[in-house]
Amino acid sequence: MQDHLTQTFAALADPTRRAMLARLATGPATVTELAEPFALALPTVSRHLKVLETAGLITREKSAQFRPCRLNATPLEEADTWLATYREFFSQRFDALDAQLKTMMAAKAQEEDKS
Amino acid sequence: MQDHLTQTFAALADPTRRAMLARLATGPATVTELAEPFALALPTVSRHLKVLETAGLITREKSAQFRPCRLNATPLEEADTWLATYREFFSQRFDALDAQLKTMMAAKAQEEDKS
DNA sequence: ACCATATTTGCATGGTTAGCTAAATACGCA
DNA sequence: TGCGTATTTAGCTAACCATGCAAATATGGT
Numbered sequence: 278m279q280d281h282l283t284q285t286f287a288a289l290a291d292p293t294r295r296a297m298l299a300r301l302a303t304g305p306a307t308v309t310e311l312a313e314p315f316a317l318a319l320p321t322v323s324r325h326l327k328v329l330e331t332a333g334l335i336t337r338e339k340s341a342q343f344r345p346c347r348l349n350a351t352p353l354e355e356a357d358t359w360l361a362t363y364r365e366f367f368s369q370r371f372d373a374l375d376a377q378l379k380t381m382m383a384a385k386a387q388e389e390d391k392s
Numbered sequence: 393m394q395d396h397l398t399q400t401f402a403a404l405a406d407p408t409r410r411a412m413l414a415r416l417a418t419g420p421a422t423v424t425e426l427a428e429p430f431a432l433a434l435p436t437v438s439r440h441l442k443v444l445e446t447a448g449l450i451t452r453e454k455s456a457q458f459r460p461c462r463l464n465a466t467p468l469e470e471a472d473t474w475l476a477t478y479r480e481f482f483s484q485r486f487d488a489l490d491a492q493l494k495t496m497m498a499a500k501a502q503e504e505d506k507s
Numbered sequence: 508a509c510c511a512t513a514t515t516t517g518c519a520t521g522g523t524t525a526g527c528t529a530a531a532t533a534c535g536c537a
Numbered sequence: 538t539g540c541g542t543a544t545t546t547a548g549c550t551a552a553c554c555a556t557g558c559a560a561a562t563a564t565g566g567t
Contacts, residue, residue, distance in 0.1 A: 283405055290405050317526080324526090354482045433558080457514075457563060
């Protein structure tokens with residue numbers, strides 16, 4: 278798994294990890310703090326965090342025996358950039374296009390009725 | 393895997409599938425057409441497409457023995473909505489916030505010098 | 508009905524991942 | 538130095554996923 282984007286999306290493809298990011302959006306937290314809302318063993322949490330760290334979605338410090346995590350949204354920005362390419366396909370504009378197409382077709386049909 | 397978002401992100405966490413979406417952004421295509429740029433066996437391609445279809449990222453028709461695929465960006469819009477929560481953390485704005493914070497702290501320090 | 512083309516399904520295999528428990532490591536404090 | 542807390546590593550299992558090959562299915566044309 279080389280690709281940055283691939284790693285990011287893979288990291289995001291897990292509700293637990295997304296929840297951790299949501300928690301970190303409110304500020305830094307230790308591993309134990311992050312584990313608390315979940316019914317997960319600490320090693321499991323630790324591994325989730327490693328996935329997030331490898332994807333660059335969090336950074337970690339060494340503060341005594343704590344290893345506080347902090348959100349790093351840079352990869353999210355990359356994901357956002359990737360998504361941007363597809364914005365033109367999001368339903369509303371697509372529907373608008375569709376509506377416009379129908380209007381055009383109706384107009385054309387009228388033209389043909391005349392001839 | 394129940395979660396919509398989870399499915400979407402999992403589907404996107406593969407370069408082949410992202411490339412297929414990119415291709416479909418230029419218009420509908422058959423399975424064989426989609427397979428062509430890749431050194432993959434057709435069954436493999438077919439399964440990638442099934443992942444995309446299950447995630448709702450593509451829709452398919454039955455046109456003779458062809459099963460043309462079409463991009464459906466709705467799940468991408470959902471992903472975009474999810475990402476939007478984190479836009480405020482994208483580096484530039486974060487840096488700005490950081491700078492503002494420092495200004496405020498400096499101001500407060502001056503206040504305290506007075507007293 | 509038969510053949511060619513397009514696509515999917517079944518099966519076997521190898522790799523990946525989430526989760527657990529138990530043990531190891533790292534650090535602060537007494 | 539020894540104890541307690543925080544966190545990671547090791548080792549395991551079960552579930553899942555990707556992929557290849559071969560066979561099955563679907564459909565159009567002859």
